[in-house]
Amino acid sequence: MKNLLSMEHLTIEEIHHILDLAQAFENGEASSLARTHHVANLFFEPSTRTKTSFEMAERKIGCTVIPFDAGFSSVTKGETMYDTVKTLEMIGLDAVVIRATEDEYYNELLSGINVAVINAGDGAGQHPSQSLLDLYTIKKEFGKFEGLNITIAGDISHSRVAKSNAVALQRLGANVHFLCPEEWAGSFEAHHSWDDLIEISDVIMLLRVQHERHKVNKSFSKESYHQEYGLTIEREQQMKESAIIMHPAPVNRDVEIASELVECERSRIFEQVRNGVYTRMAIIETILKERE
Amino acid sequence: MKNLLSMEHLTIEEIHHILDLAQAFENGEASSLARTHHVANLFFEPSTRTKTSFEMAERKIGCTVIPFDAGFSSVTKGETMYDTVKTLEMIGLDAVVIRATEDEYYNELLSGINVAVINAGDGAGQHPSQSLLDLYTIKKEFGKFEGLNITIAGDISHSRVAKSNAVALQRLGANVHFLCPEEWAGSFEAHHSWDDLIEISDVIMLLRVQHERHKVNKSFSKESYHQEYGLTIEREQQMKESAIIMHPAPVNRDVEIASELVECERSRIFEQVRNGVYTRMAIIETILKERE
Amino acid sequence: MKNLLSMEHLTIEEIHHILDLAQAFENGEASSLARTHHVANLFFEPSTRTKTSFEMAERKIGCTVIPFDAGFSSVTKGETMYDTVKTLEMIGLDAVVIRATEDEYYNELLSGINVAVINAGDGAGQHPSQSLLDLYTIKKEFGKFEGLNITIAGDISHSRVAKSNAVALQRLGANVHFLCPEEWAGSFEAHHSWDDLIEISDVIMLLRVQHERHKVNKSFSKESYHQEYGLTIEREQQMKESAIIMHPAPVNRDVEIASELVECERSRIFEQVRNGVYTRMAIIETILKERE
CATH class of the missing domain: 3.40.50.1370 (Aspartate/ornithine carbamoyltransferase)
Structure with a gap:
């Protein structure tokens, strides 16, 4: 599991692996990542709920979170998503969490990009x-x-x-x-x-x-x-x-x-919010671990 | 002292306790919190001065600060303050510092919410x-x-x-x-x-x-x-x-x-700014300690 | 080197020192700063590329980065740049990285300010x-x-x-x-x-x-x-x-x-982005070291 793009991209085994790891985190298990990873959250559409949940999950598995102000970014000056994400890769990021207004924006990131992409919502598409x-x-x-x-x-x-x-x-x-x-x-x-x-x-x-x-x-x-x-x-x-x-x-x-x-x-309803942090810990940990 | 809402809510003893602890921090005393706490600053009205002071104070007593972009939050979509703060509680926050435009916005947070609330300014109300x-x-x-x-x-x-x-x-x-x-x-x-x-x-x-x-x-x-x-x-x-x-x-x-x-x-005038960091360290430490 | 304002302010020796230190960082050398410094990035003009690069560089040399939301700051209420930066100094910052729309905004910071100023772009001026x-x-x-x-x-x-x-x-x-x-x-x-x-x-x-x-x-x-x-x-x-x-x-x-x-x-083009992080690590390290 190199990225999280949509539910269709996941096998049943991958889904159960994430759910089991979320349960392990909820039971108090610690992250087993071998090093500190750098992550950024690129939210081109407002969503403090999902963003805050990712921010917490990332810190709980020991990541360093680099702030990225999407509202001010060069994307607003017409830079392509590819160039933006490639830039973040060169700056040293290991993973980017993206919410964008365009459906399947991630298609342009599938080749040439080595940073992990986690889809946090694409237009009218998915929210895996x-x-x-x-x-x-x-x-x-x-x-x-x-x-x-x-x-x-x-x-x-x-x-x-x-x-x-x-x-x-x-x-x-x-x-x-x-x-x-x-x-x-x-x-x-x-x-x-x-x-x-x-x-x-x-x-x-x-x-x-x-x-x-x-x-x-x-x-x-x-x-x-x-x-x-x-x-x-x-x-x-x-x-x-x-x-x-x-x-x-x-x-x-x-x-x-x-x-x-x-x-x-x-x-x-509020229990789902709590579960969201464990689930996102499991998603990011799974992806980063495979890349280590 | 479970929250900091207004000066009227504080006893004379609580005030002197905070001032004494601020002095201790200024003298170089370290935080005595037993664990890392998670804090977020919800500023629905601009105030970099107060916000930056809290950001520094929180880090100086060892808290992890989870970024929260109030301008983009679901509150702007009509979510109640209760639901926003309850959500942050479920995400795992221990305390929220809030500046809001509504007088005594904190009244709706007094029951059902377990996260500490620190009022950083309420409308034409207080700024404790x-x-x-x-x-x-x-x-x-x-x-x-x-x-x-x-x-x-x-x-x-x-x-x-x-x-x-x-x-x-x-x-x-x-x-x-x-x-x-x-x-x-x-x-x-x-x-x-x-x-x-x-x-x-x-x-x-x-x-x-x-x-x-x-x-x-x-x-x-x-x-x-x-x-x-x-x-x-x-x-x-x-x-x-x-x-x-x-x-x-x-x-x-x-x-x-x-x-x-x-x-x-x-x-x-500038000395007050320096004092603000020690005072806010004392406020947050006092509240988090009681909750430990 | 107390600040980084423009290329004209640098001697040839200072330039080569920074380039050599950047190379050392790229070769894996660790920061030799004696303590944790506090830094803020004040971007009054959008630039996620430069800002993100500084955010990464600062963390890589062990700084604590205090978020500062320039769009919301008191500068928009007419506060002078001097008063804003003096305030951040009193809050406890060691260095500020500034991008501003005014040419040579830094001239008003040259006396009375003890925090290091790193120019990340001044109007139609420089971008050292x-x-x-x-x-x-x-x-x-x-x-x-x-x-x-x-x-x-x-x-x-x-x-x-x-x-x-x-x-x-x-x-x-x-x-x-x-x-x-x-x-x-x-x-x-x-x-x-x-x-x-x-x-x-x-x-x-x-x-x-x-x-x-x-x-x-x-x-x-x-x-x-x-x-x-x-x-x-x-x-x-x-x-x-x-x-x-x-x-x-x-x-x-x-x-x-x-x-x-x-x-x-x-x-x-993308290699420049990678080089930017090492160069900025070298800039900040050099300035903070001289102030230690």
Whole structure:
């Protein structure tokens, strides 16, 4: 595993290796890297949550983090992503974590670049570290993926998380269901009502309504979204006893989910954040170790 | 002391404990924290001075500082302060230093949050770490607060520093006087001329004229402010021999104070900056130690 | 050497000392600083390339780097550069690396300031650390400067790099030639065609066409610049066998240089980036050592 680009690039074995290593880190195991590595986080799109999680994970496995202010970078002057990353390689970096607005920006980094590339979100593409932390959360909870009913609800066609997760969960043997308004389904086959899903789901993964990307039209308010597609207090009571609630956050309280449910007993929303650090430690450690 | 929210939340004993610990750090004492703590500085309002001081203080007591780019954070997408801070807690932070535009933003962090909160300025509210470094500066100079005449001059009604300092100094036994144009007094009882104050003051604390917050109207220029309410070269000569000049900075030279006086013998303006690092080391150490 | 302000401030001995120390660092020598120093990078103009290089160099010689967000700083509220740097001195910094928009901003820092100042670019003035890394690149290649023919091509009148390099290379005994469109020569005596230069040059230093600073008029497209003044594939074939290509980057591919040549055998463009870290380690180490 030289890079982390998308879930499709990972074998089932590689996925399980990362989840197992995340568990080892959570159990207190220390990094086994032989030397200090230099890492930079290139976030061309804002995301303090993911960036902060990577910053912590990198330090926890002993990396030196070199600050990189993407908003000010030469990319804004038209420099190619290749030249930017090659420059960082020559400066002495071992790995770069990148979030960019362009889909599959990493394709231009696949030859000629010797620094490791970790995709932290590409345009409307994937967000594999989020997907892996979601898988870790599910595996910790149920010990397996086979046969689980997992419902992904929300703005599926615009969601990096939905795409990454759908691919991976199906390969791991789960039954993945989608729920969203008709106009948001894109190429996915989706349900448009909770009726068939709420009682059978082991995991309900809510997605953020991306007000930034997607205009909610006048006939479609936050309140009506919550009533039709959100996880209301009533719906939560219909869930299986063992079922859990997930959300990649940040949460729009009372839109995707009733505010009172964010920290309810079956919510793993903040637990996912904690799991994210262990998962990202495992991702970076795995990649750097192979390069040592 | 679990958090630092405002001066009112501190007992007299807690204040003296912090000032004594700041003195110990200035004398070269090392941090006695048992482990490395993780800290982040969340500055939703610009302030490199205060932020840089905290960054230095945190490193000097051995903390790992996780960068957090508030300008890019999910708060700008509407995430609540609670959800942001809870997220940082789950990522593994031990303490967050926050500057925010909203008064008493910290009230929503008082329950459910386990990370320490250090208020680095809340809207038009308080700025307790600045207040404590001011107290440290005065205590180092005079060895006591009882009976000192302290004049706070400037835009009192809009000043976080004035509010924090007035409360604390009065509790510590000092006589606090205010000087400002009539329209800037707010709820404070203020003098509008230096006549009764210049010769009796032991400490003159000048405040920054906040051009950002407060429009100086046409009939009220920088020059006329300096002549009427500023510390001119003439006024400095009327001060007591032992009296000192303070200013939280950044200074508007030749507005609040004549440019030539900024580094004069009785000025403690840059000394306050140095004291700020020791005071902030004491604040963070005290809070983290209690949580260990 | 207390500061690094411009190439003119350096003696020939100081230049060679830095180049030798850079070579020692590249050969694996460790820093010989006696203690941990605190450094901040104040970039009032964007430049992730130079900033990232300094960030790496500082860490490699064991400095603690205190983040400083210039875009948010009090300088934007009108604070003088003197007051900003004096504040950082009082906070405990040992050295500041500054890039600013004003020519010779450092003049106001020459008295009263005890922190070391390293100029990382001043307005249309100089960029001495870039110049030193260019010298290091040439010295590594040819072992000397005397008698080398060095052609600097591009927007000379607006280039900090051209100015710093021209001064230094001539003092070191090289023959410096300039190539540019007539309207870009400024006070330099320049060639306007490659004809007399391409075959005699040992080093061709291309400069970035600064679209930000300099409007290319309609009759003067990127394509025509490339044909007349750029390093085309045809021209590269006319170069001496031992000759090298340099560029401070970021490169406008197919403007200053044909895209295919950026990583060709005689290009040192990315090698310069690597050399920059060793050179900056040498600069900072030399200055901090003298202050210890």
